[in-house]
Amino acid sequence: MPLTLISLSIIFLSVGGLAAFPKQSIAGAEQVLYWCTTIFASPVLLFAFCSSIFVIGLALSKYGKIRLGEGAPEYSTLSWIFMFILSGLGSSSLYWGFLDWAYYYQTPGLNLPPESQQALKFSVAYSFFHSGLSAWAIYAVGAVAMCYHFHVRKNKGLGLASVIEAITGCRASGPVGRLIDLLFMLCMFGALTISLVLTATTFSRLLATLTGLPDTFTTQVIIILAVSVLFTISSWVGMDGGMKRLSHMVCWGVVALTIYIYLAGPTQFITSNTLSSLGLMLTNFVDMSLFTDPMGDGKFTREWTVFYWLWWISYAPGVALFVTRVSRGRTIREVILAMLLGGCVGVWFVFGVLENYSLHNFMNSVVNVPGVLSHQGGELAISMLLDQLPAGRIVMTFFLFVMAIFLAAHMDAVGYAVSATCTRDLAEGEDPAPADRLFWCIMLTLVPLAMIFSKAPLNTMKTAVIVTAIPFLVVLLLKAYGLLKWLREDYGHVPGHLIEERNASPDMVATDRQRVG
Numbered sequence: 169m170p171l172t173l174i175s176l177s178i179i180f181l182s183v184g185g186l187a188a189f190p191k192q193s194i195a196g197a198e199q200v201l202y203w204c205t206t207i208f209a210s211p212v213l214l215f216a217f218c219s220s221i222f223v224i225g226l227a228l229s230k231y232g233k234i235r236l237g238e239g240a241p242e243y244s245t246l247s248w249i250f251m252f253i254l255s256g257l258g259s260s261s262l263y264w265g266f267l268d269w270a271y272y273y274q275t276p277g278l279n280l281p282p283e284s285q286q287a288l289k290f291s292v293a294y295s296f297f298h299s300g301l302s303a304w305a306i307y308a309v310g311a312v313a314m315c316y317h318f319h320v321r322k323n324k325g326l327g328l329a330s331v332i333e334a335i336t337g338c339r340a341s342g343p344v345g346r347l348i349d350l351l352f353m354l355c356m357f358g359a360l361t362i363s364l365v366l367t368a369t370t371f372s373r374l375l376a377t378l379t380g381l382p383d384t385f386t387t388q389v390i391i392i393l394a395v396s397v398l399f400t401i402s403s404w405v406g407m408d409g410g411m412k413r414l415s416h417m418v419c420w421g422v423v424a425l426t427i428y429i430y431l432a433g434p435t436q437f438i439t440s441n442t443l444s445s446l447g448l449m450l451t452n453f454v455d456m457s458l459f460t461d462p463m464g465d466g467k468f469t470r471e472w473t474v475f476y477w478l479w480w481i482s483y484a485p486g487v488a489l490f491v492t493r494v495s496r497g498r499t500i501r502e503v504i505l506a507m508l509l510g511g512c513v514g515v516w517f518v519f520g521v522l523e524n525y526s527l528h529n530f531m532n533s534v535v536n537v538p539g540v541l542s543h544q545g546g547e548l549a550i551s552m553l554l555d556q557l558p559a560g561r562i563v564m565t566f567f568l569f570v571m572a573i574f575l576a577a578h579m580d581a582v583g584y585a586v587s588a589t590c591t592r593d594l595a596e597g598e599d600p601a602p603a604d605r606l607f608w609c610i611m612l613t614l615v616p617l618a619m620i621f622s623k624a625p626l627n628t629m630k631t632a633v634i635v636t637a638i639p640f641l642v643v644l645l646l647k648a649y650g651l652l653k654w655l656r657e658d659y660g661h662v663p664g665h666l667i668e669e670r671n672a673s674p675d676m677v678a679t680d681r682q683r684v685g
Contacts, residue, residue, distance in 0.1 A: 197631035205470035230664030232501030237319035241497035265522035293448035304511040310488035313647035335650030373547035414577035421570035442520035482637035
C-alpha cells in the first residue's frame, strides 16, 4: 500500500506541475534529456550491442536447453508469441509503422545529407534497426533472468526488487527494493501514458475524418474510457479468457491489415524495398550499433539511437515480468529465439509493408508524408495514406478497430505487471487478485486523462521515462550477472548432453545446488 500511494502521489503531482509550469517544464526536460543522452551515450550503445551477442550465445550454449519450470508449456506457441510481443509493443506502433521512415529521411544517421537520396535509401533500414535485434535482445536479457529466478530457482515474487534481492541480498521490502519497484511503476505509467495519448489523438483525428465528429478533448475522453472498459473486462476475466483472446484479435487484425495493404498497394516495390532495407540494416549493423559520431555533434545518436535503447530498457522490466508469467515449461533457447525471431520478423513484416507503402506514396508525389508530418501532424498523414487505398474508408474503420484492441491488450499487460509488482511473495502459478488488477486498471486510465486534460507537454513526460530508464541499465546488468552466476552454480558441472535429463528431474538440480552452496 505505501508503494501504491507514493507512486500515485508522485505521478499526479508531476502531471499537475507540468500543467502549471509548461514552459519551464519543456526547457528543463530538454536540458535533462540532452545531458542523459550525451553522458550515457557510449555505455548505452555498448550495452545494446553486447546484449545481442550475449543472448544469442546463451541460446546456442548448453544452457539454452534448460527448461523454465516443470510440465508442458501453458500456452500454444502462437498464443505465447502473440502475448509477449504485445507486452513489448504499444498501440502507437501502428502510428510509427507509417511514419518512422519520414523522421529518418529528414534527420538521417551515419552523417548522411538530410532529405537526400541516400537518406531515403537508409530510412526504412534505420527503422528496422531501431525495432530489431538489439531492441529484442534487451528484452531477452531481463526476461530470461526473471524466468530463471521464478521458474527454476523457485524464488517468490514477480516484482523487479524480488529478483535483485535474490542476486544481491538487498531486501525487496527494504529501501533499495522499494526504490527499484517505485521507479519501475513510474516508468510503466509514463510509457503507457505516452502510448495512450498518442493513440487517442490519432484515433480521434481519424474518427473525425470518417464521421465528422469534432476532434476535441471530450472525444478523446470517450475513446480512452471505451478502451479502458474493454481492457478492464479482459483483466478481470484473467489471462486465459482475456489477454489471450485480445492478443489473438490484435495480431490477426494487424496481419490482415498488413496483407491487405501489401496486396492492394505497390506490392513489387514493398517487397523489393523491404528486402533491400533488411540488407542495408544487416550489412551496416555494427556501424549503426556503435555510431557515436565523435567528429560531429552526435545529435542523431543522442536523439534517436540512444533514446530508443533507453526507451526499450524502460519497458524491459515489465516485459520480463509478463514473459515470465506466460513462459513456464519453455526452454531458455525457446524464449530467446521466440523473442528475437518472433519479435523481429513480426515488426519487420508490419513496418516493411506500412512504411514502404507510405514511402511509395511520397516518391510518386501522391502524399507528401514528411511535409504533412512536419506542418500538419502525423495523424493527418496516416488518414491521407489510408484514404488512397481501395475501399479506403472501410480500411480506416478497420484500422481504428485494430488500434483500439491493440491499446486495450497493451494496457492489460501493463496493468498485470504493475499489480504483480505490488503483490508481495507471488508464487509460481499465482496471479494478482482480481480486485488489485481492477484498481490498477482504473489508475492506468485516470493518469492519461489527467495528462490530456492538463495539456501537459508530452515531450516532458517522455524525458521522465528516459531518465528513469538509466537506473534500469544497472538493474539489467545485475540480472545478467545473477543469471550467469546461477547457471554456473546449477548447471556448470553438468555436460550438455545431460542437461535435458537433469532438467527433467528437479530434485537432482536442487541437490546439486545445495552441494555447490
